[in-house]
Amino acid sequence: MRARVLVRPKAGILDPQGQAVERALPALGFTGVSNVHVGRLIELDVEDPAQLPQMCEALLANPLIEDYEIVADGPS
Amino acid sequence: MRARVLVRPKAGILDPQGQAVERALPALGFTGVSNVHVGRLIELDVEDPAQLPQMCEALLANPLIEDYEIVADGPS
Amino acid sequence: MTAFSPSRKHRALGLTDSEYELIVELLGREPNDVELAMLSLMWSEHCAYKHSRKLLRRLPTTGPHVLLGPGENAGAVDVGGGLAVAFKVESHNHPSAVEPFQGAATGVGGILRDVFAVGARPIAVLDSLRFGEPITSDRSRYLLERAVAGIGHYGNSIGVPTVGGEIYFEQSYEQNCLINAMCLGLAPRERLIRSAAAGPGNVVVLLGALTGRDGIGGASVLASAELGDGDEAKRPSVQIGDPFSEKKLMECCLELLDRDLLVSLQDLGAAGLTSAASEMASKGGVGLDIDVSGVPLREPGMEPFEIMVSESQERMLCVVEPERVGDVVEVCGRWETLATQIGSVIDGELVRVLDNGSAVAELPVSVLVDDCPLYDIAPEPPAKPVYASPPAALAGTESPAELLLALLSSPNICSRRPVFEQYDPVVQSRTVRRPQEADAAVLQLPGGSAIAVSIDGNGRRVACDPRAGAAEAVYECAANLACVGAEPLGLTNCLNFGNPEKPHVAWQLTEAVEGLARACEELGIPIVGGNVSLYNEAPNGPIFPTPVVGIVGSLPDAARAGRSGFASSGDAIALVGPFEPSLTGSELAKLRGVSPTGPLPAIDPTAVRAAHDAVREGIRTAVFHSAHDISEGGVAVALAECCIAGGVGATVQLPEGIDPFAEAPGRAFVVSGPPSALAGFTVIGEVGGDALEIAGQLKLAVSAMREGYDGVLAEVL
Amino acid sequence: MKFGVVRFPGSCDDVDALRAAELVGEAELLWHADRDLHGVDAVIVPGGFSYGDYLRAGAIARFAPVMESVAEFAREGGLVLGICNGFQVLCEARLLPGALLPNVSLRFVFRQVELAVARAEGPFTGACEPGERLSIPVKHTTGRFYAPDDQLDALDASGQVLLRYAPGHNPNGSLRDIAGICNEQGNVLGLMPHPEHAVDPLTGSIDGLKIFASMRVHLDDRVLAF
Numbered sequence A, B: 001m002r003a004r005v006l007v008r009p010k011a012g013i014l015d016p017q018g019q020a021v022e023r024a025l026p027a028l029g030f031t032g033v034s035n036v037h038v039g040r041l042i043e044l045d046v047e048d049p050a051q052l053p054q055m056c057e058a059l060l061a062n063p064l065i066e067d068y069e070i071v072a073d074g075p076s
Numbered sequence C: 001m002t003a004f005s006p007s008r009k010h011r012a013l014g015l016t017d018s019e020y021e022l023i024v025e026l027l028g029r030e031p032n033d034v035e036l037a038m039l040s041l042m043w044s045e046h047c048a049y050k051h052s053r054k055l056l057r058r059l060p061t062t063g064p065h066v067l068l069g070p071g072e073n074a075g076a077v078d079v080g081g082g083l084a085v086a087f088k089v090e091s092h093n094h095p096s097a098v099e100p101f102q103g104a105a106t107g108v109g110g111i112l113r114d115v116f117a118v119g120a121r122p123i124a125v126l127d128s129l130r131f132g133e134p135i136t137s138d139r140s141r142y143l144l145e146r147a148v149a150g151i152g153h154y155g156n157s158i159g160v161p162t163v164g165g166e167i168y169f170e171q172s173y174e175q176n177c178l179i180n181a182m183c184l185g186l187a188p189r190e191r192l193i194r195s196a197a198a199g200p201g202n203v204v205v206l207l208g209a210l211t212g213r214d215g216i217g218g219a220s221v222l223a224s225a226e227l228g229d230g231d232e233a234k235r236p237s238v239q240i241g242d243p244f245s246e247k248k249l250m251e252c253c254l255e256l257l258d259r260d261l262l263v264s265l266q267d268l269g270a271a272g273l274t275s276a277a278s279e280m281a282s283k284g285g286v287g288l289d290i291d292v293s294g295v296p297l298r299e300p301g302m303e304p305f306e307i308m309v310s311e312s313q314e315r316m317l318c319v320v321e322p323e324r325v326g327d328v329v330e331v332c333g334r335w336e337t338l339a340t341q342i343g344s345v346i347d348g349e350l351v352r353v354l355d356n357g358s359a360v361a362e363l364p365v366s367v368l369v370d371d372c373p374l375y376d377i378a379p380e381p382p383a384k385p386v387y388a389s390p391p392a393a394l395a396g397t398e399s400p401a402e403l404l405l406a407l408l409s410s411p412n413i414c415s416r417r418p419v420f421e422q423y424d425p426v427v428q429s430r431t432v433r434r435p436q437e438a439d440a441a442v443l444q445l446p447g448g449s450a451i452a453v454s455i456d457g458n459g460r461r462v463a464c465d466p467r468a469g470a471a472e473a474v475y476e477c478a479a480n481l482a483c484v485g486a487e488p489l490g491l492t493n494c495l496n497f498g499n500p501e502k503p504h505v506a507w508q509l510t511e512a513v514e515g516l517a518r519a520c521e522e523l524g525i526p527i528v529g530g531n532v533s534l535y536n537e538a539p540n541g542p543i544f545p546t547p548v549v550g551i552v553g554s555l556p557d558a559a560r561a562g563r564s565g566f567a568s569s570g571d572a573i574a575l576v577g578p579f580e581p582s583l584t585g586s587e588l589a590k591l592r593g594v595s596p597t598g599p600l601p602a603i604d605p606t607a608v609r610a611a612h613d614a615v616r617e618g619i620r621t622a623v624f625h626s627a628h629d630i631s632e633g634g635v636a637v638a639l640a641e642c643c644i645a646g647g648v649g650a651t652v653q654l655p656e657g658i659d660p661f662a663e664a665p666g667r668a669f670v671v672s673g674p675p676s677a678l679a680g681f682t683v684i685g686e687v688g689g690d691a692l693e694i695a696g697q698l699k700l701a702v703s704a705m706r707e708g709y710d711g712v713l714a715e716v717l
Numbered sequence D: 001m002k003f004g005v006v007r008f009p010g011s012c013d014d015v016d017a018l019r020a021a022e023l024v025g026e027a028e029l030l031w032h033a034d035r036d037l038h039g040v041d042a043v044i045v046p047g048g049f050s051y052g053d054y055l056r057a058g059a060i061a062r063f064a065p066v067m068e069s070v071a072e073f074a075r076e077g078g079l080v081l082g083i084c085n086g087f088q089v090l091c092e093a094r095l096l097p098g099a100l101l102p103n104v105s106l107r108f109v110f111r112q113v114e115l116a117v118a119r120a121e122g123p124f125t126g127a128c129e130p131g132e133r134l135s136i137p138v139k140h141t142t143g144r145f146y147a148p149d150d151q152l153d154a155l156d157a158s159g160q161v162l163l164r165y166a167p168g169h170n171p172n173g174s175l176r177d178i179a180g181i182c183n184e185q186g187n188v189l190g191l192m193p194h195p196e197h198a199v200d201p202l203t204g205s206i207d208g209l210k211i212f213a214s215m216r217v218h219l220d221d222r223v224l225a226f
C-alpha cells in the first residue's frame, strides 16, 4: 500500500520556518495568509500498514515535538 | 480556508533523505518498505485559495526540483 | 568531402558541421548515437578547452616544489616534512545561476572529488563568488543567500572546513553569477596517485552513488552555450548534492589508497563515465571496456548513451588488480559505498562501450581526448567601453570621513561575517587563522609548520586593464600570504570570461593570461592547475573578465602566523612597499559612478617582491605585530580595517600626495610593531585611542566605523 | 583511563574529539556497527552529520548497534558526553530529556560564544569555577534546545543544566539559554558547543579542555575510591 505520513510541529512550539514563510508571502504580493506551519511529508510503499504507527513513533516523528498523521493512499 | 501543500522531490531527482530513511527502516525491524520519499508539508489559512498555485510556484516549492499538490482542508 | 549526419543531430548536441566532418574523417565512418553523445561532450568547450588550450600553454608550470602540475585532477606542491598539498579551483557558474543552492553545493562536491582523486584528504575549502548588486536586486540577494547556504551545506556536512573566500557585487554579474570553489588536500608525498589506467586485464570499478538522468548533456549545453531567455528546454534536470554519500565515498577512497588497493583513481565530473574512462585510458596509453549493463541505476530504462554521459554526483572510477577486487569490495562495504565491476583495461587504444556484452560504441581514445580541434581566438581591443557606468552612489560633496564610512559600508568592502558565519572553519583542528583574523587562512601541519591560502581576483580592475588587472590578482594574493608570513609555493586559477568568439572577449582573455603568466614569472610562482569557464554572458553583454587565483604557501612556525588587526597601543604604524595608487578602477570610482576603463598603475616587480619579502620576514621574526595589505578602498580603508579588527584606534599622517582612497593592490602594506623595530620603514603614525585619525583628512570613532562595516550584509542576507 | 569516540558514517568531529581526549587520557574510535565498547571508561558521541542528519538530526544514528551498548553503558553509570550531533543523538535516544530544533535563524551558525558554567561540580564541570565563563565555538543548524515548561522547571530545580549561553550569546534561540544538560543521574552530558575545538591555544581558546579534564579527574577519583 502507498501511504503518506504527515509530520507537523506540535502546537505551541515555535515554528520559525512557518513564520519565515508567513513573512515572505506579503512581499511577493500574496495577502490574507496566516497560521502557516511547515512540517515533513513522508511517502512510502508499505506491505504491512499496521506497522506504520510504530514506525512513526520510533523514527519518522519525534513525539516530544511533533504530531503525525497517517494517510492511506490506495494501492501502490 | 485551511489548506495543505504537499511538496515532494520530482520523479527521477535524487532524494537522499528518502534513501536514508529507506535504509534505516530494516535495521529497526520494519521490513517490506520501499519507494520512500521525504518532502515538505505546509499548512496554512488562506483567504483566497485561488492564489495557492502561484504561491507554490513562487515560494513554497522549487519547481525545478519539486512537485507540489494542493489539498483543501475545509474551513479554517 | 561533406558527411553531415542526415538528421543534423550533431548541431543540437553542440558540434559544428566541420567538427562533425572531422569526426567522420577520423573514424572513417559515421558515429552512432552513443558515440555521438560521447564525442559531443568530449569535444565541448568544458572538456576540450578548445578556445583556451593554446593560450594556457603560456602559463609557467614548473618550480622546485611542484609534484603534480596541470593535467591531473588537482595540482600538488611539496610542503616539507614528507607532505604534499593538492589543490584546485573550479567553477560551477551556470548550474548555480539555474539553482543556486544545489549548484553551489555540487560545485563544492566536485572540487572535493578532484582533490581526493589524487589521494589527498581534503582539509580546506575556499569560495570566490560574484553577484549583481545586492541592495537593488532581489535576484542577486536570492542567489547570494542560496549559494552561500549551498556551500555551507556541503562543506559543513562533509567535515571539511571552509576557511576563506571572497565576494564581489557588480552589475555585470546580474545574469551570470560566478561560483568558484577551491579545495586543498593533504597527503603523504608518496600517496599521491595519478589517474592513468594501467595493466590490461585489470578491473574497472565504479564507486559511489547510483547513476540517474542527472545533467544529461549538461557539460556541452550548460557550460558552452550562453544562458539566454527562453532557454528552458535546454535546462537539464538539476543535480542534487548528497554530502553524506560523498563523505562515505571520500573516507572509502582514502582507506583504499592507504591500503594500497588501487592502480588508479579518477573522479566523475563533467561528461561522467565518458570523460573519466577516456581520460584514464588516454593517460595510461591503454584501452578500456565498459559494460553499461553493470552500472547500478537510480532510474529504470536508461539508455546506454544516458549512462555514459550522466553527471550524477558522488561517483568515482578506479582501476584494480583482479586479485584485490575482493578487498576493495570489502572496504567499500564497510563505508556503505557501492562498488561495481563495470569493465576492464584492455590492450590497444579503444574505449569500447558494451551493453550486456555487445558493443554499442567503439571509439579510439585519441579521437575522444586529443583530436578535438583547438581554435585560435581573434583578439581585438574594444573600440568603445564595454561596460556601462554604475549608478553614482555619492553626491560628490562628501567629506573624507563620509567617504570612508561610505566605503566601509559598501557591499564590496563591508564585513563578510554574515556569510562566513554559515561555514564551519575549524573542523579537523588545523585552523590557526579563521576568516577576518588575517589576510590569509592559516592551517597548521604536524611538526609545527603551517600552510597559508588565499583566493583573489577583482573583475572590475581586470575590466579596466586586463593585463595589469590579472597580474594584480596574483600580486594581491601573494601579498595576503606575506601578511601571515607565508612563502608562495604554487597557484591555481579559474578564468571566468564571456564568449571568446567575440573579439573583445578574446582580447580580455589573451591579455589576462599574459598578465597572469608574467606576474607568476616575476614572483616565481608556478601554476599547478586551474579551470576555465567561458560564455558567461547575458543578452546585454559579458561579465567583467574575472580571473580568480588561489595561492598556497608555507610558513615554518604556525605559532607566528600574522594577524591583520592592530595589536597594542603604542605600536608604531608603517607603510611597506612602493605605493603610487590611483583612483582608476577603485571602489571610490565605482561609488562615484565612473565606468571601469583606463590603464591601472604600473607595477615595479622588483620593488613589490622586496616588499613582500620584507613583510613576510617581519611577521616571521615577530618584528611586526600586524600586517595588512592595502587593496579596495585604499590606505584609509586598510587602516580602518586594522583598527576594527584590533578594537583600537590610530593616529597617522599620510605621506605627501597620497589620496587616502586610491588603490594599487598587491604592492603595499600597513604594518605595526614596536617603534624601535619599525625604524627602518616609513612610519606614518601610532596605534592607540578609540578613533582613527588621518591628519588633515578625518577622525572617526572605531565604533562608528565598525557599525558601518558590520551592518550591510547582515541587512541584505 | 580511556575514552571511546563513536564514529558514525557522517561523523565529522570524531578525530577532533579523539585528539582532545588524548590530551587528558587515552582514546580510541568506536565503529558504529560494532557493539563492543572495548572496555573504555567514558564514551564521546561526537559532532558531525551522522547519516547526513536526514529526517531529523540524530534520528537515524540512535539506532546504530553501538548505541545499544552506549545506552547500556550509560544506564550502568558510565560517563557519556554528547557533543553537538552527539547531543542530538542522545536526545533522540532518550538518554537525555528534550529535543533540539532548528535554529531560529534557520541557518547554520559558526560562532565563538561565551558559556556560563551553571554548576561547577560533578563529572563534567568539576574542574570549573562556579560562574566561570568559557569561550567555546558553536557550529550547527539544529541546536535550539526545547523541552516543555514543566520539564524545564524540573531541569532547573534538579541542577541538570550545567552550561548556559552567557547573556547575549544564545546563537540559536535555545529555551532558557540552555547550552548543555545532563541526565538525572549526572553521568550523561549533552552540549551544543564544541569543547574539542577549544583545547589548543594555536587554534582558539583552551577553555574546552576543562570538560575533558573534569571527566579525567572524576574517573581517577572513582578509581581511587575503590
Ligand SMILES: Nc1ncnc2c1ncn2[C@@H]1O[C@H](COP(=O)(O)OP(=O)(O)O)[C@@H](O)[C@H]1O
Pocket (backbone or CB within 6 Å): C046, C047, C056, C059, C069, C070, C071, C072, C073, C074, C075, C088, C090, C114, C269, C270, C493, C494, C495, C527, C528, C529, C530, C531, C532
Ligand atoms: N586556467 C588554467 N590554468 C592551469 N591549468 C588549467 C587551467 N584550466 C584547466 N587547467 C587544467 O586542465 C586540466 C583539465 O581541467 P578540468 O577539465 O577542469 O579537470 P577536471 O575534469 O578534473 O575537473 C586540469 O588538470 C586543470 O588543472
Ligand SMILES: [Mg+2]
Pocket (backbone or CB within 6 Å): C073, C114, C117, C267, C269
Ligand atoms: Mg577531475
